[in-house]
Amino acid sequence: MKRRTILKLGAAAALGTALSPVLASAPRGKLTPVKFTLDFRVTSQTSPFLLALAKGYYAEEGLDVQIDVGSGSVASITRVASGAYQLGLGDISALIEFRANNAGVAPVQAIYQYYNRAPFVIIGRKDRGVTEDFRSLQGKRVAGAAVEAVRRSWPIAARRLDVPEDLFDWVTTDFSARDNVVVRGDVDAATYFHDSAVSLFARMPPEQLSILSYVDTGAHLYGNAVIANPTLLQEQPDIARAFLRASNRALRETLQDDAEAIAATLKREPMLNRDVERERWAICRQYIAGPETQRVGLGGVDPAVMQTQIESVATVFGLARTPAMAEIVTDDYLPEAGEREVTA
Structure with a gap:
């Protein structure tokens, strides 16, 4: 899928690639605080984000990222919509339902499809x-x-x-x-x-x-994605891009070798078992880097597949309206295609 040809959100696209006011004006060495909520507790399924934090990838991008545990993919969507968190992990089907039922609430969007297949x-x-x-x-x-x-x-x-x-x-x-x-x-x-x-x-x-x-x-359902508050996307788009670059970098490394990512997870939650978390990650990676990922890249989606999911969810969940694809997902903030290739 070509960047900025599909799934564009007009307001975000109008901002283009101009530096956000925060990043542009921040003194050298000063980091911009960012709050990111997981969908659930800390396990190896989200170890790439912990790896990016542990190895300083977020800091290299000028970000001081706070990663908090969540209480479910629906709760993470409401956290991001409320502005309590700028970014989070939320289930795409839950986001479709949320956007259909909450027209007057902040229009949260998915900006990076973490799970290419729902597990x-x-x-x-x-x-x-x-x-x-x-x-x-x-x-x-x-x-x-x-x-x-x-x-x-x-x-x-x-x-x-x-x-x-x-x-x-x-x-x-x-x-x-x-x-x-x-x-x-x-x-x-x-x-x-x-x-x-x-x-x-x-x-x-x-x-x-x-x-x-x-x-x-044969049901291709996208799972958890990185979701973003619209204020961040409209006013500080480079923060979203920087977060995704660092996270994507760590994800690619974890797909190649999970040792450091598992270590970062255990450092955050020492009570976890290393062998269990390696087993968990071995399962997760099958869904994160599915067959389609070879074509659309990490974080990307196939528009036709996404449209089918939106329509299926609207029908099965009995939604009052079917959200447009641009309401649900945008590729305007993804790292370049070459950075999202699956090499594992």
Whole structure:
């Protein structure tokens, strides 16, 4: 996708590449404070951002970045919309819903597609007859939180599979109890962000489990993206560009060798287990650098795929309106294409 030919936001584009007032006027050596919220707690799934901080990549770009834990991808969107954070990680489908339902709220946009594929999976017990075929879930009991992305996106996957949405029975379960109900056998399967299932794998041998990925249904759903407050994009666009350059640099390094990124994660959260976090990252990288990434580059999207997702979410979530693509995502702040090539 060519930069500045697709997905442009007029107000941001009008600012062009002029230096932001903050960066232009800051004395040499003075850093500009930036607040960035994760979608959830610190784990290796977001280790590239911690690596960029630890190695001084943000500082080299003139930024003093504060990285805070989040409480869910929807909460991170509201944090950024409120202005409490300039930048954050939020789920694209949740952003589509947010923009459709909050016309009078700050128009948050995605500026870097972190997860090229949403890591949505259903994991089932083989001894309950669950195989890697989604149709094996027919009549089963599947645990899922009341409001969470994997459960809410199931109708999109079901339509791709041409199976009924009520193929199985939902058992509403809190996230914290999900592993327990699977291990005890209270349910036959449960929804997961794939990387979060490392906790289940520590309690049940993976060979006893079947992993059913939404990716395999043919449903291409983009996942978490770096999202930005519109005031930042309009008034200080070079801060957004600088943040993405540093983050993208660290992501490329982590895809090549995860050792330093895992170390940075453990330094931030010493209670984490190195082997578990390496296992988690090995799962995450499959979704961050998907097959499409070879063509669109890290952080990029295919406009046709994004448009399909917007329309699917609008239909399945019953949105009052379908947001325009330019409301959801812009490529105006991405690093140059050559800097976003996947070399891992």
